[in-house]
Amino acid sequence: MAATVDLGSVAYAAPNLVATAFPAPGPVPVAVSARFADEVGTDIGSQLSVTVGITPVPIVVTDVVPTGPSAPGAVAVLADLDLLSRARAVTGDLTFPVDAWWVGDPARPGAADRATALHLGTVTTREAETARLTSGPLHAGLPAALRLVVPAAALLLLAGVVLHVTCDLQARAVEVARLRGLGMSRRDIRAVLLGQHAGVLLPLLAAGAAVGALATRVVAPLLVRSDSGAAPVPAAQPHWPWPAEAALLAVLLAGSLLAVAVVVVVQVRRADAAHLRVAP
Structure with missing residues (x-):
């Protein structure tokens, strides 16, 4: 190897000679985040100089x-590690520019414990973050409230059905007594009343499921925010499991019909000839 070095500008300093087996890479091609481009005022093709460490x-x-990945909504620059290392090496900076690693889908569990044993620094895993965000007094409230929504809605539905059917049949007690007086059996009256209320409940449950699915797709993603209050990256995806929802609706319909049947049986049994003397 032969080279010519001009020591005129470094006559009073100790120069460092850097020899590499590759040519100088020149400007490193990078991809920048939209916020970086807006704040710096750059566009595709712009040439800049950034400081990595002290270089x-x-x-x-x-x-x-x-x-940028792992930096949602922040100023971020993406560069090839090999080209970045070469650009720093030709200036004499041989330190490794990476201070953190992202590992996806480790083959075996316990990766965090092994990394800690190897003294690789602080290890963050998805499982640990999930546990941190869903446990504790400050974060457990939302999951607990969501788990109580379905039982509370089911209880309100059954209570509302019982109150509605009871009030309706009490108001129609004279009508039921007249049907009994005309020779209609109690079984036929129960079947008619049960069919009427089932015809009202089924469309209401279907409409509620449709409104719930629409609200989940439109409203739920807007309620999910990142720690900074901005939209999460990647964006929240709504999930509405129709098989599970269909099973839940079937259970709710069966429970509502059972409550209606009990109320109908009791009210029809109470409708006797005494109601015929009551003014309609």
Whole structure:
């Protein structure tokens, strides 16, 4: 190897000679986040200089992305690790530029324990983050409230059905007594009343399921926010399991019909000839 070095500008300092087996990479192509492009005022093709550690690195913007991985809504720059390392190496900076790693889907459980045993620093896992965000007095309230929504809604539905049917049959007691007086059996009256109320409940439950599905798709993603209050990245995806919802609706319909049947049996049995003397 032969080279010519001009020591005129470093006559009073100890120069460092850097020899590499690759040519200088020049400006490093990078992709920047939309917020970075807005705040700096750059576009595709712009050439900048960023400091990595203590080393200035020339870069050229080749793409603008909505947001950077692990930095939602923040100023972010994406660069190839090999090119970035070479750009720093030709200036004499041989330190490794990476201070954290993202590992997806480890093959075996307990990756955090093994990483801690190897003294790799603080390890963050999805399972631990899930437990942190869903446990504790400050975070457990929302999951607990969501788990209570379905039982509370079912109890309100059954209570409302019982109260509605009871009030309706009490108001129609004279009508039921007249039907008995005309020779209609109690079984036929119960079947008619049960069919009437079932015809009212079934469309209401179907409409409630449709409104719930629509609200889940439209409203639920808007309620999910990141720690900074911005929209999460990746965006929240609504999930409405129709098989499970159909099973729940069937259970609710069966419970409502059972409550209606009990009320109908009791009210029809009470409708006797004494109601015929009551003014309609």
